[in-house]
Amino acid sequence: MYEIIAFYLFSALTIGLFLITVMSKNVLYAMTSLAAGMVLISGFFFILGADFLGVVQLIVYVGAVMALYSFAMMFFDATRDIKEKNTNSALIFLLGGLSAVVLVLIFAAPIHSDAIQALYPMHEGVGNAQDVGIVLFTKYLVPFEVAAVMLLVAMIAGIILAGKKMDQSLTEDMAADDEIMTQKDAK
Amino acid sequence: MIGLTHYLIVSALIFSIGLMGVLRRRNLLMLFFATEVMLNAVNIAFAAISHYYNDLTGQMFAFFIIAIAASEVAVGLGILIVLYKKYGSLDLDDLASMKG
Known part of the structure; x- marks a missing residue:
């Protein structure tokens, strides 16, 4: 319930x-x-x-x-607010709705479940x-280690991509930048 | 009673919402949000199948999908910051440099 x-x-x-x-x-x-x-x-x-x-x-x-x-x-x-130029919005809603209908129909179809057997079954009481x-840590050890290496590579890539020229300002508001710099000089 | 089909249909609906977002969005950050929605929809389907067939493989795949999504966000946001520094905008129409 x-x-x-x-x-x-x-x-x-x-x-x-x-x-x-x-x-x-x-x-x-x-x-x-x-x-x-x-x-x-x-x-x-x-x-x-x-x-x-x-x-x-x-x-x-x-x-x-x-x-x-x-x-x-x-x-x-x-x-x-983000200004987006949405061209042909009706077509996108049509495509999204169509794909939703197709997916729901596929998943609502009966499943021939006799052919499916549990490869790594769950245990009772565990x-x-x-x-x-x-x-x-037994069957999926190698993919686990590869995922760890992938996360390390992603971390290094993120640091290198985002860390370049970190001291430069991104905003176009020069007055605010000057204000920050004068406050820094005053200290 | 809630069966496997219920979960799969919810997952399909959420996946379609994400697909609609990917087709519709022009801002790169919002496009990333839509891809996260799609990845989460697939995770629901994996967990539901894992539960109803009493098999742990689905949960394992969901773990690896989460790991891939985390690294995708780390690299993707780095690229977004570089793009924003270069062009000052994240709009896909502004970023198009090869106009045919």
Whole structure:
């Protein structure tokens, strides 16, 4: 009973929040609704019994990725509304709606589930985090290490790309720059 | 009772919302948000299949998708900052340098 209520509540809220993310003109509104939608998606994971995945979603997406976005937003003008030249909006809504209908029809089709067998089955009486850890560090050890190297490469690339000319101002407001410089000189 | 189909349909709807955003957006930062929506939709589908077939493989793939999304954001935001320093705008129409 609670599962049904939670499922419908979470799905309605998530779809609404992601629609705001996609449609909003304001970067701040889009980012906030994206963060809220991600929190609700971790709620889906908790309903589905994937506890560890839900916690990882909260820490990595809502914690790290959204913090990174909000830091990056400080470089750009976040308060100003974005002017976008939307050419042929009706065609895009038609294409998006068509793809939604096609995907829903595909997923609503009956599944021939006899042919599907669990490759790494979950164990009764064992916690989800323990199960995930055993499979991740035995069967998926090599992809795990490759993912670690990939994250290291991404970190170095991010530092090198964003760190160049960090002392130069990005804004075109020269008066504000001069004010900052005079305050710096006064110290 | 909530079945696998319910979760897959929600995932398909969220994926279509993200696809619509990718088609519609002209601002690069907003385009990144739309790709995050699409990645999250796929994660829901993986977790649901993992639950209903009692198989951990789906959760494993969701973990790797989260790792890839995190590194994509790190590199992508670095590129966005470089682009903004060079052109002063994140609009795709302004960034088009090869006009045919």
